[in-house]
Amino acid sequence: MPDGQGGQPIFILSEDTERQKGRDAQESNIRAGKIIGDTVRSTLGPKGMDKMLVDSMGDVVITNDGATILNEMDVEHPGAEMVIEVAETQEEEVGDGTTTAVVLAADLLDEASDLLDRGIHSSIIASGYSMAAAKAQEFLEQMAEEINIEDENMLREVATTAMTGKKVEANVEALSELGVEAVKQVAEQTEEGHTVDTDNIGIETREGGSVDDSSMVNGLLIDKDRVHPGMPKRIEEAKIALINTAMEVKETETDSEISVSDPEQLQQFLDHEEEELREMVDKIKKAGANTVVCQKGIDDIAQHLMAQEGIFAVRRAKSSDMEKLARATGGTVVTNIDDLSSDDLGKAGLVEERKVAGEEMTFIEECENPKAVSILVRGGTEHIVDEAERTLQDAINVIAASVESGKVVPGGGASEIELSMKISEYADSVGGKEALAVRAFADAVESIARSLAENAGLDPIDRIVELRSKHEENGAHQGLDAYDGKVKDMMKEGVIEPLLIKTQAVSSGTEAATMIIRVDDVIAAEQEEMPAGGAGAPGGAPGGALGGMPSGMPGGM
Known part of the structure; x- marks a missing residue:
C-alpha cells in the first residue's frame, strides 16, 4: 500500500494482502450477492426448480428449500457470505421464506448498482432503502388479515402454501x-x-x-429400545420415572485400588455392589414407577432386577428428549434416585416398543394434554x-x-405487487435523491412477483401488467396462480402466508443490502493454502479470496 512523500513509497500492509477500493470493492460484493440470489431464484414458488447438492464425500441432497441449499454451499466470498446470513436470520426467526429474503437482498443490490452507476452516493441509497423498508413494514401491517388458532382451515392453507x-x-x-x-x-x-x-x-x-x-x-417417540429382553414390550397405564443419573455403582472420586486377598472378600464386594443396585430398583418400585427413562447408563444387574420386577427401561436418552418427556407426561426429571417420589412420575396411557422399518422404537403415547x-x-x-x-x-x-x-397476508405475489405500488406512491412524497432509492426498493420488491411468473413459464411482463391493473382496481388480494397462469384472489384460493415472513424478509434483506453497498474498501489477508484435495479446493483461488475471480465470482462455488 504505497503512499507518496517525495516519491518514497510506504508499505503498511503485507505484500500478500489483497485490496479492492471504491467502486471495484462495491461491484465485487454486489456481484457476489447477486450470484447467491440467482442461485436460489429459480426455486421460488410452486413451479420452482430443484437443486442437486453434492458434498465432498459424494453425499447427494436434492431440494428446493432455500435454507438447505445455502447451508450446503461452500462459499468463500465475504459479500456472498453476508447475503447467506440473511437466509440464516430468516430461518432462525421465522423458519421459512429464506428464498424470498435472499432474492430481495440480491435485487436491492442489483438496483443499487444501477444507482451507483448514475453517480448516486451509497450513503443516499442506504438512507433511501432504510426509509422504504420502514414504510414497507407499515404497509404490510395494513394489508394483513387476522387469524387465530381455532381457524384450522386457514392454518392448513398457510401450511399448504409453504409446502x-x-x-x-x-x-x-x-x-x-x-x-x-x-x-x-x-x-x-x-x-x-x-x-x-x-x-x-x-x-x-x-x-x-x-x-x-x-x-x-x-406423546413422545424415542429412537431407543428397551435395555433387557426380559422386560415387557408393552406397559399400559404407565408411570414413568425420568432419571438424569447413572444407574450404576458410583466410582471413587480419586484413582484407587482395592486389594482382595481371597474369594470370599471378592464375593462380599460383588454382593455390596448388587445391594446398591437393588436399593436403586427398590426405590423406583416404591415410588410406583413401571417405566424408567434414564439419560445415562444402566448397569447389567440393574437391568436384570428391573426385568424381574416387570419394569420397562430405556437408557441413554437424549437430553432434549428428557425435557420433551417431562412436558409430554407431566413428570419431573430427577437427578438423584433417593429423591424420587410418586409426585415426580410422568403418566402415559401406553408405553410400547414397536419395530418400524426394521428398527425398534419406543412409543410413549396417550398422554393427557x-x-x-x-x-x-x-x-x-x-x-x-x-x-x-x-x-x-x-x-x-x-x-x-x-x-x-395472529396475522397473515395473501401469497402468489399479491403482497409484493401491492407493496411495490404503495412504496412507489410514497417515493413521490420523498424529496431529494433518496426518492430514487425508494423507487428502486419498490422495483426490487416487484421482482419477486416477476420471478414467480418466470419460474411458472409465464410471460413476466404480461403478468406484472395484469397484476398491477387488478391492484389499481382495489384488488389488493389479487395474485398469480402459477398452475393456470391466471390472476386470482389469493385469500379465496387459500394461498396465504404469515405476515412475519414478509416483515422479516424486508428487514433482514434491506439491512444486508445496505451494509454491503456501504463497503468501499476490502482488505483481505492471504488465505492459508488448503491441502491438496482438501475442503474448498475446487473453485478456490490460490492464496485467497477476492482477486483472481472472473467478474468477482465467489470462490468455492
Missing part, C-alpha cells in the same frame, strides 16, 4: 394436517394470544411406506424422507408464525 412446489407436493394434505394438529397441541395460551415453541415438536424419520403413512404420537409431541415421518426412499422432514418443518414453522403473530 406447495416441494417434492412431496402430492402429500401436502396429510402433512399440513399433522402440522396443524401438532402446533395446536403444544401452543401455550398467553395474555397477548398464543406462543409456540417448535422445539417441543419432535420429528423422527423412517424409510418405508409412503409419506401418507406419517403419523403424530400424542401433552405439551410436547412427536411426528413419525415415512417415505419410500432416503431422499423422499429427508425432503418430507424439511417440508414438514417449514409447515410447522409457518403455522407457528401465523398463530403467534
Whole structure:
C-alpha cells in the first residue's frame, strides 16, 4: 500500500494482502450477492426448480428449500457470505421464506448498482432503502388479515402454501394436517394470544411406506429400545420415572485400588455392589414407577432386577428428549434416585416398543394434554424422507408464525405487487435523491412477483401488467396462480402466508443490502493454502479470496 512523500513509497500492509477500493470493492460484493440470489431464484414458488447438492464425500441432497441449499454451499466470498446470513436470520426467526429474503437482498443490490452507476452516493441509497423498508413494514401491517388458532382451515392453507412446489407436493394434505394438529397441541395460551415453541415438536424419520403413512404420537417417540429382553414390550397405564443419573455403582472420586486377598472378600464386594443396585430398583418400585427413562447408563444387574420386577427401561436418552418427556407426561426429571417420589412420575396411557422399518422404537403415547409431541415421518426412499422432514418443518414453522403473530397476508405475489405500488406512491412524497432509492426498493420488491411468473413459464411482463391493473382496481388480494397462469384472489384460493415472513424478509434483506453497498474498501489477508484435495479446493483461488475471480465470482462455488 504505497503512499507518496517525495516519491518514497510506504508499505503498511503485507505484500500478500489483497485490496479492492471504491467502486471495484462495491461491484465485487454486489456481484457476489447477486450470484447467491440467482442461485436460489429459480426455486421460488410452486413451479420452482430443484437443486442437486453434492458434498465432498459424494453425499447427494436434492431440494428446493432455500435454507438447505445455502447451508450446503461452500462459499468463500465475504459479500456472498453476508447475503447467506440473511437466509440464516430468516430461518432462525421465522423458519421459512429464506428464498424470498435472499432474492430481495440480491435485487436491492442489483438496483443499487444501477444507482451507483448514475453517480448516486451509497450513503443516499442506504438512507433511501432504510426509509422504504420502514414504510414497507407499515404497509404490510395494513394489508394483513387476522387469524387465530381455532381457524384450522386457514392454518392448513398457510401450511399448504409453504409446502406447495416441494417434492412431496402430492402429500401436502396429510402433512399440513399433522402440522396443524401438532402446533395446536403444544401452543401455550398467553395474555397477548398464543406462543409456540417448535422445539417441543419432535420429528423422527423412517424409510418405508409412503409419506401418507406419517403419523403424530400424542406423546413422545424415542429412537431407543428397551435395555433387557426380559422386560415387557408393552406397559399400559404407565408411570414413568425420568432419571438424569447413572444407574450404576458410583466410582471413587480419586484413582484407587482395592486389594482382595481371597474369594470370599471378592464375593462380599460383588454382593455390596448388587445391594446398591437393588436399593436403586427398590426405590423406583416404591415410588410406583413401571417405566424408567434414564439419560445415562444402566448397569447389567440393574437391568436384570428391573426385568424381574416387570419394569420397562430405556437408557441413554437424549437430553432434549428428557425435557420433551417431562412436558409430554407431566413428570419431573430427577437427578438423584433417593429423591424420587410418586409426585415426580410422568403418566402415559401406553408405553410400547414397536419395530418400524426394521428398527425398534419406543412409543410413549396417550398422554393427557401433552405439551410436547412427536411426528413419525415415512417415505419410500432416503431422499423422499429427508425432503418430507424439511417440508414438514417449514409447515410447522409457518403455522407457528401465523398463530403467534395472529396475522397473515395473501401469497402468489399479491403482497409484493401491492407493496411495490404503495412504496412507489410514497417515493413521490420523498424529496431529494433518496426518492430514487425508494423507487428502486419498490422495483426490487416487484421482482419477486416477476420471478414467480418466470419460474411458472409465464410471460413476466404480461403478468406484472395484469397484476398491477387488478391492484389499481382495489384488488389488493389479487395474485398469480402459477398452475393456470391466471390472476386470482389469493385469500379465496387459500394461498396465504404469515405476515412475519414478509416483515422479516424486508428487514433482514434491506439491512444486508445496505451494509454491503456501504463497503468501499476490502482488505483481505492471504488465505492459508488448503491441502491438496482438501475442503474448498475446487473453485478456490490460490492464496485467497477476492482477486483472481472472473467478474468477482465467489470462490468455492
